[in-house]
Amino acid sequence: MRAKTKVAAARAGTRAASTRGARSAKTNRIGLAKNSYKGRPSTLCKGCGHDSISQRIVNIAWEMGLDQTQVVKLSGIGCSSKTPAYYLGWSHGFNSLHGRMPSVATGAIIANTALQVIGVSGDGDTASIGIGQFKHAVRRNLPMVYIVENNGVYGLTKGQFSATADEGQSLKYQGVNELPSLDICMEALTANATFVARSFAGDPKQVEVLLKAAVNHRGIAVLDIISPCVTFNNHDTSTKSYGFGRANEIPLHELNFVPEYEAIEIEDYEDELEVNLHDGGRIILKKLDPNHDPKDRDVAYAAIRRSHTEQKLITGLLYINEEEPTFTELLNLTDTPLAQLPDDKLRPSREALAAVMAAL
Amino acid sequence: MSVAVREAPATKSDAPAAVNDFVINVATANGSGSQTSNGVLLRALFKMGIPINGKNFFPSNIQGMPTWYIIRLSKDGYLARREVTDIQVCMNGRTVAEDMERVLPGGIILYDDSLPIANHRKDVTFYPMPVKELVKAAGLSHALRDYVANMVYVGALAALIGIDPAEIEAALFWHFGGKEKPVRLNMDMVERTIHWARENVERQDTYRVERMSGFNEGKILVDGNTAGALGALAGGLGLASWYPITPSSSLAESIDKYASTLRTDPDTGKATVAVIQAEDELAAIGMVVGAGWAGVRAMTCTSGPGISLMAEFAGLAYFAEAPAVIWDIQRMGPSTGLPTRTSQGDILAAYYLSHGDTRHVLLFPANPAECFAFGRIAFDLAEELQTLVFVMSDLDLGMNLHISEPFEYTDAPFKRGKVFSAEDLAERGEAPWARYMDVDGDGIAYRTLPGTKHNLAAYFTRGTGHNEQGFYSESPDDWEQNLERLRRKFETARKLAPEAILDEQEGATIGIISLGSNDAGVEEARDLLAVGGLPTGYLRLRALPIDDSVRGFIGRYEAVFVIEANHDGQLHTILTTEEPGQALKLKSIAKCDGLPLSARFIVEQIQNRLCGRDARDARVRKEAWV
Numbered sequence: 001m002r003a004k005t006k007v008a009a010a011r012a013g014t015r016a017a018s019t020r021g022a023r024s025a026k027t028n029r030i031g032l033a034k035n036s037y038k039g040r041p042s043t044l045c046k047g048c049g050h051d052s053i054s055q056r057i058v059n060i061a062w063e064m065g066l067d068q069t070q071v072v073k074l075s076g077i078g079c080s081s082k083t084p085a086y087y088l089g090w091s092h093g094f095n096s097l098h099g100r101m102p103s104v105a106t107g108a109i110i111a112n113t114a115l116q117v118i119g120v121s122g123d124g125d126t127a128s129i130g131i132g133q134f135k136h137a138v139r140r141n142l143p144m145v146y147i148v149e150n151n152g153v154y155g156l157t158k159g160q161f162s163a164t165a166d167e168g169q170s171l172k173y174q175g176v177n178e179l180p181s182l183d184i185c186m187e188a189l190t191a192n193a194t195f196v197a198r199s200f201a202g203d204p205k206q207v208e209v210l211l212k213a214a215v216n217h218r219g220i221a222v223l224d225i226i227s228p229c230v231t232f233n234n235h236d237t238s239t240k241s242y243g244f245g246r247a248n249e250i251p252l253h254e255l256n257f258v259p260e261y262e263a264i265e266i267e268d269y270e271d272e273l274e275v276n277l278h279d280g281g282r283i284i285l286k287k288l289d290p291n292h293d294p295k296d297r298d299v300a301y302a303a304i305r306r307s308h309t310e311q312k313l314i315t316g317l318l319y320i321n322e323e324e325p326t327f328t329e330l331l332n333l334t335d336t337p338l339a340q341l342p343d344d345k346l347r348p349s350r351e352a353l354a355a356v357m358a359a360l
Numbered sequence: 361m362s363v364a365v366r367e368a369p370a371t372k373s374d375a376p377a378a379v380n381d382f383v384i385n386v387a388t389a390n391g392s393g394s395q396t397s398n399g400v401l402l403r404a405l406f407k408m409g410i411p412i413n414g415k416n417f418f419p420s421n422i423q424g425m426p427t428w429y430i431i432r433l434s435k436d437g438y439l440a441r442r443e444v445t446d447i448q449v450c451m452n453g454r455t456v457a458e459d460m461e462r463v464l465p466g467g468i469i470l471y472d473d474s475l476p477i478a479n480h481r482k483d484v485t486f487y488p489m490p491v492k493e494l495v496k497a498a499g500l501s502h503a504l505r506d507y508v509a510n511m512v513y514v515g516a517l518a519a520l521i522g523i524d525p526a527e528i529e530a531a532l533f534w535h536f537g538g539k540e541k542p543v544r545l546n547m548d549m550v551e552r553t554i555h556w557a558r559e560n561v562e563r564q565d566t567y568r569v570e571r572m573s574g575f576n577e578g579k580i581l582v583d584g585n586t587a588g589a590l591g592a593l594a595g596g597l598g599l600a601s602w603y604p605i606t607p608s609s610s611l612a613e614s615i616d617k618y619a620s621t622l623r624t625d626p627d628t629g630k631a632t633v634a635v636i637q638a639e640d641e642l643a644a645i646g647m648v649v650g651a652g653w654a655g656v657r658a659m660t661c662t663s664g665p666g667i668s669l670m671a672e673f674a675g676l677a678y679f680a681e682a683p684a685v686i687w688d689i690q691r692m693g694p695s696t697g698l699p700t701r702t703s704q705g706d707i708l709a710a711y712y713l714s715h716g717d718t719r720h721v722l723l724f725p726a727n728p729a730e731c732f733a734f735g736r737i738a739f740d741l742a743e744e745l746q747t748l749v750f751v752m753s754d755l756d757l758g759m760n761l762h763i764s765e766p767f768e769y770t771d772a773p774f775k776r777g778k779v780f781s782a783e784d785l786a787e788r789g790e791a792p793w794a795r796y797m798d799v800d801g802d803g804i805a806y807r808t809l810p811g812t813k814h815n816l817a818a819y820f821t822r823g824t825g826h827n828e829q830g831f832y833s834e835s836p837d838d839w840e841q842n843l844e845r846l847r848r849k850f851e852t853a854r855k856l857a858p859e860a861i862l863d864e865q866e867g868a869t870i871g872i873i874s875l876g877s878n879d880a881g882v883e884e885a886r887d888l889l890a891v892g893g894l895p896t897g898y899l900r901l902r903a904l905p906i907d908d909s910v911r912g913f914i915g916r917y918e919a920v921f922v923i924e925a926n927h928d929g930q931l932h933t934i935l936t937t938e939e940p941g942q943a944l945k946l947k948s949i950a951k952c953d954g955l956p957l958s959a960r961f962i963v964e965q966i967q968n969r970l971c972g973r974d975a976r977d978a979r980v981r982k983e984a985w986v
Contacts, residue, residue: 036815040831067813068815068818069811069812069813069814069815069817069818070811070813072654072810072811074650084820085820085832089818090815090816090817090818091810091818092808092809092810092811092817092818092819092820092821093818093819093820093821094650094653094680094820094821094822095820095821095822095823095824096646096649096650096676096823097646097672097673097676097823100642100643100646100672100673102643102646103638103642103643103644103645103646103647103650104646104647104649104650104653105650106601106636106643106646106647106650107599107601107646107647107648107649107650107651107652107653107654107656107658108650108651108653108654108810109650110598110599110634110636110647110651110656111598111599111650111651111653111654111655111656111658112654112655112656112809112810112811114811115654115810115811132639132640132643133639133642133643133646136638136639136643331631331634332630332631333630333631333632333634334625334628334630334631334632335628335630337811338598338599338632338633338634338651338656339598339654339655339656339809339811340655340811341598341632343596343771343773343774344771345625345632346596346597346598346623346632346657346774347593347594347595347596347622347623347771348593348594348621348622348623350769350771352621352622353590353594353622353767353769354769356590356618356621356622357580357590357766357767360580360581360582360586
């Protein structure tokens, strides 16, 4: 029930909502132009995959009619973590500490369960310094979108290997990476993630559908998006390059997101699968790989292993589970967000405290 | 059954009895269940009206290592640690030699008769307790024998010094939450021992307890961690996140224990507080910062190693200006140090925690009632100042039971600080606000909370350089202006933090500054010094940064002793830095051996320092404390 409240809150109550009646082709369902969803100008390198993902976030937020005042965007440290400044200018943002965004997000989520939380991180931020907090956020099934903009390299510190760098890969100043890479989707799955997707910044349509589904997912939605670093790691031999992605992407399915407010009837085809999302809407998957059932965790593991052995970029919704309760559901917090409770709800009565003291 | 007799005459058999004024030291092995026996002893004495304090000296271990529980009884209400033992209970073979050695001449030794008498002192009285036989005679299963064995010394002490068995029974009922079965089991052991003692022990009257009044009435027996937990729950706590570490764990566990009783919304039956055991201290403080940023009163509790791990987040909270509260229940450091021994060794680390120019507000509770009050005040300050606030407790205050004033309930509104609502912003028109603009000149800017329904409410929070709007900035001017505003904010903190408690005496030329749990030792030392002709002024610091009252206090005395429980004199260092003009007046008295400071140590230190000047005038009769 809480999740419903979240979506309802995210979609109601803006001052812009009053203009809904005068909705034109250029405004969304809450009467806002796409421009309203922009942030400040990006300072990343021209062609950076991260900028493409920022644009995807702007697009889906506008298309879904999200109320930005009910969205918070958090990040750690690094190139990817700079991006929250570049989208959703009406949302509160927190560019926190390296590898520690999950804990800051946890606090914000508990403080205000009505907020839609979007976290953005990088491969160094998540898989190197932040692997612990990442896995615990996943384990807790925090209700949030967790985007990893994965390019296999440290950008801001100029080109060091991250934990997702390819084994045997060589970089100009770093030499050869002798260590095996961590796979963020695999790490998420083993930590019992409830939504795991891999995508490619060069496949904007797929990224957008996955983002929309992620927003309406019940718990944590992990999106590992290969997002090439044009400055340090975009040569064709890197699995994190545009060239490799374009040549080797194998989508598991064609994806479509149908929001709850659009009553579209789809016909029942054998190769199509429909998943109702806990927070509204549904995702429709037209199977390209007939064996991939995203509700089967083992199949997801197999797809990831296949991507390693075959050296392919297998993309799509690897796994989804809308049944598992979220961390905030388990905490059984009041429906009114803690941050909005009045003083008298935030302390015991005089009598209750006296009773505790009497028993000391 | 063996017959106990007095094995050696006490040397002071003709001395008047010490009534309600002596020290009992119980030596056991940890994990043997002695916590129940010791707790029951302490509570029974408390309920007899006797001023008492119990200190647990325990190892960082689960089972089998030596533990001492030291109860001081003081009819005059002096409850600091005393460096002497009058009655020694020996239940641990591994320490029996040193335990028997410790007792003052004229003292008594109660020992498990299966232990060897390691020592044939003629100046103490030995009482063997046939523990095994008494336990065996009770006909208990083997599994239970070890647990009730410790009740034998409770019974023996009751018989020997006159503890009311009815109070022991009441204490057992309290301890077992009213459950009849364990109470009967333990009380049976106590009664059997009392009966045995009456038949077999030649009682002496060297030490005796008597029911008294005038001190404990209306007071409660509580540890500082429980008090802090209740204070936080009464002070608007919304999120407590923590990682287990001695001696702070019991604070978080107390929050968890009382959360459902005190903080379930009566209208919906749902929780108004979340308690999270985090994966480590970094995550614990990260959650606090995130929640504080989003408008919820949040805290974590930890000890030295934890604050080291929290250093980076401390800087973020300071610089991005997010409210946060850390309770540091200090233990011995550096490094892992001695996890189960008390210290005040984190003062410097906490005051300046993190890289760059950071200083934080530190609160120093001295007793459980103050832990309770600071539970709320720390949140008020963190939200008013939009910064990190530390509450600096320690193991002695946090984990040991102290007699305390009852906690003062207040329903005064929480001080939530400068927060613009959507309505505030609407009233302010086109360019309503900037996140880091010092509108009021006190260094504190206005903030908004995530979720505020106004298109201009949002701002971007970052630990990197930022201008008044919160935009990223590498401008030297922006940087300097921001730090200068933070300095102004710190000046405001001086005025908002709890003021020092002053007690000044006519004719005193010597001052004392101390803090926290040293209070009992300092007050006792002052009385001893005054009896010896040396009146002292006393300033008990309750917060850093200092305010003008501290400056003025130092100014009024010829010399001021700064007394603290660490090795390097950390508070002394801070005070000399903050008051360079008066630095030469400040004399450091610091000790770090894992034990709470005693009055004796303080008196001796002050006398030694004054030696050569007015030590002769400051003669304090040694027998006053020995």
